[in-house]
Amino acid sequence: MTAAPALLVEDLSVAFRTRGGVVQALEHVSFAVQKGETLAIVGESGSGKSVTAYAVMGILDPAGRVTAGRAMLGGLDLLAASADQVAAVRGREIAMIFQNPRTALNPIRTVGKQIADVLLRHANVPRREAPGRAVDLLRAVGITDPARRADAYPFEMSGGMCQRVMIAIALAARPSVLIADEPTTGLDVTTQAVIMDLIGDLARDIGMATIFITHDLALAAQRADRIVVMHAGHVVETAPTAELFARPRHPYTAELIAATPDAAANLSELASIPGALPDLRRSDLPPCRYAERCPRRQTDCDVALPAAPAIPEHVVACWNPLS
Amino acid sequence: MTRTLDSMSSAIVHAAPPPDPPLLDVAELKKRFPVSGTIGPLARLRRRMKGGPVHLPMVHAVDDVSFTIRKGETVGLVGESGCGKSTLVRVLTRLLDPTDGIVRLGGRELSLTPAKRFARDPDRGRIQMVFQDAGDSINPRFTAFAAIADPLRRLRGLSGAALTAKVEQAADQCGLPRALLSRFPHQLSGGQRARVGIARAVAVEPALLVLDEPTAALDVSVQVVILQLLERLKTELGMSYLFVSHDLGVVRLLCDRVLVMYLGKIVEAGPAQEVFSRPLHPYTRALVDAAPRLHGHGPAAVRLDGEPRSPIDPDPDVCRFYGRCPRGVDRCRTAMPDLRRLGDREVACHFAEETPA
Incomplete structure (x- = not known):
């Protein structure tokens, strides 16, 4: 990790005010993604994967507040920058693909116009050329008959095609960082494979860093260079993909792998993870939020989390990791 | 009656x-x-x-x-x-x-x-x-x-x-x-x-x-x-x-x-372990190939792109998978393959026997 990362997130903490109290949704989340690299953020629902992406993009729900940390995109700290500064890079330097393409697209504008909007706003494309460039982009994301499809509304397209349009919009300005939040959830496995190929190919073409959020460990295993495992708003482990699956060190990572259907030969081999996510509104949360579910808990776990990374490249937030 | x-x-x-x-x-x-x-x-x-x-x-x-x-x-x-x-x-x-x-x-x-x-x-x-x-x-x-x-x-x-x-x-x-x-x-x-x-x-x-x-x-x-x-x-x-x-x-x-x-028809049936370990129909193979695995193989060989044929009044003589099928020869659009029994499997493909073990 000598070169400056495309995106560096350090010590990010986010809290939400709710009627039931303050939810400490993220605490000290840190990771980096290099140019051309695919980083997967995996975890179960409620682990803070999406909140991380929303915080970095500056689109958190109004009830949420970044309480600490920085997100460096080149020389700009996205979390400290003014709204104008963020607006200038969002869409141009850093773009996002959302989980449900049909609701993320504008239902009353044709997809060609929606792509042209981005080109005009972020890619300095002259107004005259925008429609033609939109058609080119539709062709680039593998939509057949792009000139005709440019005039279609999102409801006239299948889920897979809408996701291709989302990708065209996200990549219109050739950003240096792409955040894809569950881009294939709800799509068929065959379509999923094609969409993931497409994101991978386009990322390679323009040397883009991809942060790919998923709950599907098998998909992350297949597509990511490195993986960040999150649990209850903490990053519990970060490692290169092969290393993580060969030698998971955090007990939670190991449990998560053992619960994935693909890992087992039969149903009784599948292991469930005891306990549930802790209530993040509690004021007496232990330093390690997994401690209360952890079979390897020891006294250190109730004092603080280990600070320094044990092994370079492979970082685990645990006092008693698996060896 | x-x-x-x-x-x-x-x-x-x-x-x-x-x-x-x-x-x-x-x-x-x-x-x-x-x-x-x-x-x-x-x-x-x-x-x-x-x-x-x-x-x-x-x-x-x-x-x-x-x-x-x-x-x-x-x-x-x-x-x-x-x-x-x-x-x-x-x-x-x-x-x-x-x-x-x-x-x-x-x-x-x-x-x-x-x-x-x-x-x-x-x-x-x-x-x-x-x-x-x-x-x-x-x-x-x-x-x-x-x-x-x-x-x-x-x-x-x-x-x-x-x-x-x-x-x-x-x-x-x-x-x-x-x-x-x-x-x-x-x-x-x-x-x-x-x-x-x-x-x-x-x-x-x-x-x-x-x-x-x-x-x-x-x-x-x-x-x-x-x-x-x-x-x-x-x-x-x-x-x-x-x-x-x-x-x-x-x-x-x-x-x-x-x-x-696939498109209203059963194209393959059989014991689950066998079907997934050795799919005989090209659609099943594409499906199995597309499923991400924790360990093992990289990007799959078979990719299913495009959309399925229209389910509106489909031609009874054309295989439903024709057009998306990596094989797809003339015979596939002149004769719809029936679901045939092969051992304890059933497959609707003209070329099911040719699948390598």
Whole structure:
């Protein structure tokens, strides 16, 4: 990790005010993604994967507040920058693909116009050329008959095609960082494979860093260079993909792998993870939020989390990791 | 009557030589829907007055599907969205009337009873269903207790203490703490809601349980628990399962046999382990290849791109997979391949024998 990362997130903490109290949704989340690299953020629902992406993009729900940390995109700290500064890079330097393409697209504008909007706003494309460039982009994301499809509304397209349009919009300005939040959830496995190929190919073409959020460990295993495992708003482990699956060190990572259907030969081999996510509104949360579910808990776990990374490249937030 | 006799004979051909009759016997089932909006009622009337053809374009959602489920068996049904899985399930559970064909449960021909009347039929309770998202399929104004009690009241005529006892028994069987029975769906976690959905279905002691992606909305750690619960309930209550899913990993773990559906037709059927380890139909192969794996192979060789053929009045002589199939030769668009038996497998492809081991 000598070169400056495309995106560096350090010590990010986010809290939400709710009627039931303050939810400490993220605490000290840190990771980096290099140019051309695919980083997967995996975890179960409620682990803070999406909140991380929303915080970095500056689109958190109004009830949420970044309480600490920085997100460096080149020389700009996205979390400290003014709204104008963020607006200038969002869409141009850093773009996002959302989980449900049909609701993320504008239902009353044709997809060609929606792509042209981005080109005009972020890619300095002259107004005259925008429609033609939109058609080119539709062709680039593998939509057949792009000139005709440019005039279609999102409801006239299948889920897979809408996701291709989302990708065209996200990549219109050739950003240096792409955040894809569950881009294939709800799509068929065959379509999923094609969409993931497409994101991978386009990322390679323009040397883009991809942060790919998923709950599907098998998909992350297949597509990511490195993986960040999150649990209850903490990053519990970060490692290169092969290393993580060969030698998971955090007990939670190991449990998560053992619960994935693909890992087992039969149903009784599948292991469930005891306990549930802790209530993040509690004021007496232990330093390690997994401690209360952890079979390897020891006294250190109730004092603080280990600070320094044990092994370079492979970082685990645990006092008693698996060896 | 002749239709019935024909269908019966074919049903006997399709069923593997059974020691006892199968629990569910589906023979040559068809479901078609008219395409709305293509031709209005006035235009249709005008055409009829002129004596012209009144043919409406039809979506062939389920086309000539035959299979059986034996007692205690778990059969998986896989295929991409739009392939007709859900229509097939809705016809089997008698929420829809078939256009043609037979659905027989334990010897009784259910397809003769119209869907509307079947709701009050004594056999209604013998086929039950667990829906995809328990959060959406439970009435938000029903407590967990009321949700589980509803079918018991309607189908078993229970009330009072007997009803309470039965609801509590179902909750216990499904690992749902009794203390949660007074809660509304929004006060329950995803896993707890899934348990309510299952308890509601098994409370009336069905012989066949149809599960439509019961764990699609759940995290892996919860999914494991629900799958193991389903496996235990099956043996405890002596049920058979039809398990609809597009998660091949889950189907492989849970199912004895699997049916692969493409555009309204079954293209491959056989023992789940075998079908997934050595798919014979090119569509099954693409499906297996596309499923991400934790360990092992990189990007797959077969990629299915593009859209399936139109399900509206498909050409009966063209293989449904033609155009997307990596093989696709002339023969595939002049003769539709039948579902043929190969050992303990059934495959609808001209070239099934040529698949390398």
